[in-house]
Amino acid sequence: MAILKLTGSVGSGNSKNGVPHNDPDDFKKIRDRFVSIGYDWVKDKTIVDKEFIDLIKLFQSICKGNVRVEGGDGRIDIHKNTHRWLAAKNAPGWVDMTGQSGFGWEVVKTDYGNSYTTTWMKDRLSNAGIYYYLKSLFLRSNPPMWVRDFSKKKGGKTKGHGTHQTGLNVDMRLPIKNSLKYDHRHALKKGENDKTYESLFDREAARSQLKMIKAQMNVKVILFNDRTLRKEHLCQRYDNHGGHYHITILPPQRFEGVYR
Ligand SMILES: [Zn+2]
Incomplete structure (x- = not known):
């Protein structure tokens, strides 16, 4: 059972709607969840960098059914689609x-x-x-x-x-x-x-x-x-x-x- 509770958003851009953005604990939860399902090239990351944002975009493209990396904004907004897919029991692993x-x-x-x-x-x-x-x-x-x-x-x-x-x-x-x-x-x-x-x-x-x-x-x-x-x-x-x-x-x- 995947549990992925966040306090705010993670990834590109800035804080929206007054919630925290790139909070270190949220970042670690996202990173560790990605690693646990096979996206292991981010395992040593300590901050959100371009490669981490690229991974979010890849993941978003997968979840949208796109066969090219396109259509993702590179951020995980709390309780929105990307967050829910990453927490899903059938999240796409790699x-x-x-x-x-x-x-x-x-x-x-x-x-x-x-x-x-x-x-x-x-x-x-x-x-x-x-x-x-x-x-x-x-x-x-x-x-x-x-x-x-x-x-x-x-x-x-x-x-x-x-x-x-x-x-x-x-x-x-x-x-x-x-x-x-x-x-x-x-x-x-x-x-x-x-x-x-x-x-x-x-x-x-x-x-x-x-x-x-x-x-x-x-x-x-x-x-x-x-x-x-x-x-x-x-x-x-x-x-x-x-x-x-x-x-x-x-x-x-x-x-x-x-x-x-
Ligand atoms: Zn082919």
């Missing part, structure tokens, strides 16, 4: 996914260290993976979901991606037939009517993945150019999304912690 795996999924390779994401993403991936795995057991032997790229260590602009800034996006490699001969390192480049693609792409496994992801991950959008799966309303077209698919998740409903 995790390193390097080398992690579960039933039905494994992180195969991340580029440029883009291995960090929210606990929302990790939990939902785990759920989708379990259902995908169970279905695979009964129907056929599918390769696990090959997870590729998340966000960078402290969030923000992510090399190789237009979004991916807030731990709400993930890229997945495409499942390939005959995975004894081919594995996740074999990248499929083209998405439509290409002979090599058609002979290698395991569309049935991909269909099963997308269905489980849609059912379990509270997705906003899945970007993937495969014409057959688009016709089944499992994904949408977007430039450069022929050789992998991209997922954006939405924030959950908030389960309040103790903030008053």
Whole structure:
């Protein structure tokens, strides 16, 4: 149970409505709560600095469901949304996914260290993976979901991606037939009517993945150019999304912690 009671506001700007601003005890509670849920790069901070404000902005962007760090004012006002999200039972934590795996999924390779994401993403991936795995057991032997790229260590602009800034996006490699001969390192480049693609792409496994992801991950959008799966309303077209698919998740409903 998260308990996060404050006497005033913390972060950028000044005191409003006569409540204290950046009171040392409030600051410590906020810092320690961030650290306890995985934002550990602020653990040694003793004052509110730019990096601390950037973290508040990252957190605000996550809670708003933004895939870029934008739309946050960098301050935690008492009893307002950011305070309540930080106190929430399902506050978004921050995790390193390097080398992690579960039933039905494994992180195969991340580029440029883009291995960090929210606990929302990790939990939902785990759920989708379990259902995908169970279905695979009964129907056929599918390769696990090959997870590729998340966000960078402290969030923000992510090399190789237009979004991916807030731990709400993930890229997945495409499942390939005959995975004894081919594995996740074999990248499929083209998405439509290409002979090599058609002979290698395991569309049935991909269909099963997308269905489980849609059912379990509270997705906003899945970007993937495969014409057959688009016709089944499992994904949408977007430039450069022929050789992998991209997922954006939405924030959950908030389960309040103790903030008053
Ligand atoms: Zn992506």
